[in-house]
Amino acid sequence: MKKTCVITGGSSGIGLSIVKLFIENDYQVFNLDLSPGTEGDFRQCDVTNLEQVSEIIHDIASQHNIDVLVSNAGVHFSATIENTSEADLDKVFAINVKGAYAAIKSVLPNMKANKQGAIILMASDQALIAKQNSFAYNLSKTALASIAKTTALDYAAFNIRANAVCPGTIETPLYHQAIDNYCQKSGSDKAAVHLEEEKLQPLQRLGQPEEVAELVLFLASDKAKFITGSLQVIDGGYTAQ
Ligand code: NAD
Numbered sequence: 001m002k003k004t005c006v007i008t009g010g011s012s013g014i015g016l017s018i019v020k021l022f023i024e025n026d027y028q029v030f031n032l033d034l035s036p037g038t039e040g041d042f043r044q045c046d047v048t049n050l051e052q053v054s055e056i057i058h059d060i061a062s063q064h065n066i067d068v069l070v071s072n073a074g075v076h077f078s079a080t081i082e083n084t085s086e087a088d089l090d091k092v093f094a095i096n097v098k099g100a101y102a103a104i105k106s107v108l109p110n111m112k113a114n115k116q117g118a119i120i121l122m123a124s125d126q127a128l129i130a131k132q133n134s135f136a137y138n139l140s141k142t143a144l145a146s147i148a149k150t151t152a153l154d155y156a157a158f159n160i161r162a163n164a165v166c167p168g169t170i171e172t173p174l175y176h177q178a179i180d181n182y183c184q185k186s187g188s189d190k191a192a193v194h195l196e197e198e199k200l201q202p203l204q205r206l207g208q209p210e211e212v213a214e215l216v217l218f219l220a221s222d223k224a225k226f227i228t229g230s231l232q233v234i235d236g237g238y239t240a241q
Contacts, residue, residue, distance in 0.1 A: 002028045004064040005220070006057060008047050008103055009073030011037035013172030014122065017209035018070055018216050025217060030060050032103070033073065047073045047099030057106035065114045068220040069107045071100040072122040074140075076178045081135040089136050096140035100147055104162075112158045118220045121148050123164040125235045141166075145231050152229030161228035163219050168235025169197060170207040202237030 005022050009015040010031030019039045022029050029040035032053065036042055043056045060066065074096045077088060100121055111117030126138045127145035148164035155162065169175060179197070183190050198205050215234050218224055233239055 002026055003067040004028050004030070004060070005068040005070065006030045006032065006060060006066055006103070006107060007040075007070040007072055008032045008045070008053075008099060009122075010040060010070075011035045011042070013174055014167070014170060014209040014212045015070070015072040017213040018072065021210070021213040021217050022068075022220075027068070028064070030056075032056055047102060048094040050098065050102040053099070053102040054106045057103065057110075061107070061110035066107050066110045066117065068118045068120070069103055069111075070120045070122070070216055070220075071103045071144075073099050074122060074174075076174050077136050078133050078178060078181060079135060080133055084136050089139075092136040092140050093143075096137070097143045097147075100144055104147065104151060108155065108160070111160050112155070115159050117155075117158075117160040118224075119148075119151060119160065119162040120216050120219050121145075121162070121164045123148070123166045123231065125166050125168045125233065125239050127164060127166050127231060128233065128239050148231070149229045156228060161219075161224070163224075163227060163230045163232060165212065165215055165219070166231050166233045166235065166239075167212050168201065168207055168233075168238040170209055170212055172209055175206070200238070201235075202241065205236065207234065207236055 005027045010019040011033040019029050019031055031037045031040040032043050032045035034046055045056050077092045121144045123144040124141040127141040130138050145164045148162045151162035179193055
């Protein structure tokens with residue numbers, strides 16, 4: 001029988017690569033995203049709408065044992081604390097943090113009943129280090145690392161594991177949007193900024209979404225059955241510097 005994976009934000013970038021890899025590995029994948037996805041079983045969902053997240057996940061859980069949750073939907077936001085309005089902060093938190101809260105809270109009754117489950121949160125290297133001009137995003141990703149740890153501790157007795165993946169700079173639409181915004185504000189040349197970004201990485205290149213998907217698949221599998229409450233860095237050496 002196929003295993004079941006629920007993912008948020010599976011229509012683009014890292015999430016899309018995760019959906020593809022899980023399908024290749026015989027999972028049935030439900031993708032909860034704002035925008036339609038090309039792969040998996042798409043359920044239109046705004047993760048900031050806690051009631052909607054709960055309804056969709058309860059509907060899936062009424063027919064499937066949910067083996068894996070990947071809480072991946074997220075947005076980037078570049079600004080210092082002074083340039084971050086309360087509305088900006090609320091928006092980043094509503095998507096990046098409360099979206100994860102809603103998804104995890106909704107899958108737990110099903111996972112508890114089945115006495116098993118793997119929860120993977122898409123944090124960031126910014127859960128471990130700070131980057132300039134990234135107040136709200138940094139804060140949100142640090143919060144996700146905390147959610148992984150508290151969930152791991154509170155649900156270990158139910159054989160539910162929770163881990164956070166901490167990618168460095170990965171070449172996705174979100175990355176390109178962040179670079180575009182930066183170039184628009186600073187008047188910099190995009191190709192030059194991209195090259196500079198690659199040079200900042202010890203491995204001299206950006207990560208690819210498929211590489212992050214492989215780590216998520218591993219964490220979801222029985223091969224990782226003793227790994228819980230951890231922060232898994234995948235950043236080409238960036239945070240080792
Ligand atoms: P992306 O923009 O390519 O994909 C994000 C997906 O989330 C999109 O499909 C989007 O529609 C969806 N989404 C956004 N808001 C939503 C909402 N309110 N409800 C439902 N879905 C919503 O981005 P990505 O680069 O693939 O990023 C995925 C995750 O990885 C994010 O949490 C991001 O913070 C994290 N991350 C990315 C990088 C990177 O360099 N790209 C690095 C570290 C962490």
